[in-house]
Amino acid sequence: ITQFFPKEGWVEEDPKEIIQSVYDCIERTCEKLGQLNIDLSNIKGAHPNTHKPRHTSISATGEIIFIITQAVLLPCSTIWLDLRTQSTVERLINKSPGKNKNHLKPKTGLPISTYFSAVKLRWLLDNVEEVRRAVEEDRAMFGTVDSWIIWCLSGNTDGGVHITDVSNASRTLLFNIHTLDWDLELWYCNIMVYHGVTNANLCLRQCLGDQSAALVGQMCFKEGHAKNTYGTGCFNVVPQPVKSEHGLLTTVAYQLGRDQPACYALEGSVAIAGAVVRWLKDNMGIVKSTAEIEKLAAAAGSSYGCYFVPAFSGLYAPYWEPSARGIICGLTQFTNKNHLAFAALEAVCFQTREILDAMNQDSGVPLDQLWVDGGMTSNRLLMQLQADILCIPVVRPTMAESTALGVAMAAGAAEGVNVWDLTTDHLPQVVSETFVPQINPNGRLSRRAVLKQTLLKWIIALAFGCHISLEAKNNEIFVI
Structure with a gap:
């Protein structure tokens, strides 16, 4: 559109x-x-x-x-x-x-x-x-x-x-x-x-919002199931409304039938994720196609101190700061378009990390893996980078458009259709690929990822006056 x-x-x-x-x-x-x-x-x-x-x-x-x-x-x-x-x-x-x-x-x-x-x-x-x-x-x-x-x-x-x-x-x-x-x-x-x-x-027979349909498509039917649609946000399924104390939304995930109970979710909304790639292509001319960003980022291998906060339309979860605007900093004469491409992908991953940290604290149910969908999941470098930054496996279904799949699943289970039952194990598991972290959670690279996320928090706080909280333990910095 x-x-x-x-x-x-x-x-x-x-x-x-x-x-x-x-x-x-x-x-x-x-x-x-x-x-x-x-x-x-x-x-x-x-x-x-x-x-x-x-x-x-x-x-x-x-x-x-x-x-x-x-x-x-x-x-x-x-x-x-x-x-x-x-x-x-x-x-x-x-x-x-x-x-x-x-x-x-x-x-x-x-x-x-x-x-x-x-x-x-x-x-x-x-x-x-x-x-x-x-x-x-x-x-x-x-x-x-x-x-x-x-x-x-x-x-x-x-x-x-x-x-x-x-x-x-x-x-x-x-x-x-x-x-x-x-x-x-x-x-x-x-x-x-x-x-x-x-x-x-x-x-x-049925009607669902985009993220709700993706939850169904990813078969997120149990408490603690979490998925991320790259473009708009992360969801963690909960059986009852959970009041968020960490900047998340409490929303109705879906209600699959007149007499069925509603299922709820904690949501971390993201204003800009996939759109950052379109911005690099359409506004800046750094890439000629969205697929090219993976090639450029892989050539760099690191952002080399370049940090990207894509707050083009303000910041959503967990800050909710509409006056925020985008920032690119840490530029040197060494910086080139490859580093900007890597920093853009890194920014998407750090946004997800912040939201999942908040979900873990709000729900009290630590997430042990993240299901993903959306067009950006075709970027293998992004998926591996996400797993490394989260330190948990990232699971990508072969059907990337889980929203469309969820629509079909809900329609087939609707009253008067009854092709299958979504409340049982009637449906086969979605074929998927898993990206496991390739760094030791206690190792140097993991600590560097935490420090880089902390630096991004400080950049946001200094630029826009947002509140952040930090805690020091064992001479290391942990994000609260």
């Missing part, structure tokens, strides 16, 4: 392009099924998945204005990286008791941040007259990207269904993750929480 940058800090996408990509995907899938001599009448249902992260956009269709939560100026929508709501966030925090950005966490599991949907809607109401007028005239609809897709697929203005599911709703800052319903103290809403819809044109 094309991204637009009309102003500094603004990031937009076209919701019409999003839904067109869905139509194109359905058409190509049907063509391939036909080539396999599969009768299309045997299709039992659809399973929308917001492969765009779970947050926003806006579109006008006739007299109806549909606000997909991270949205603004017609005809484009804002996405999760957009920072135009920063002043709105500051105003809301200042109105909160004790000016506490975590004031809504007991209900929503989320801090007040530019990342989430409610502040996007507030910005729209305050700044876009067309949206405000549509709300006053009762012809506006608000929802996450999944609800936009479902509304379009189920009829649009001709009887389109306005629904969402708990995994997407829990990202709005308006949803109570304990009652699994909209919180009327936060807003009044008549959007339904999805439990299955059937009409003449569409049979909808």
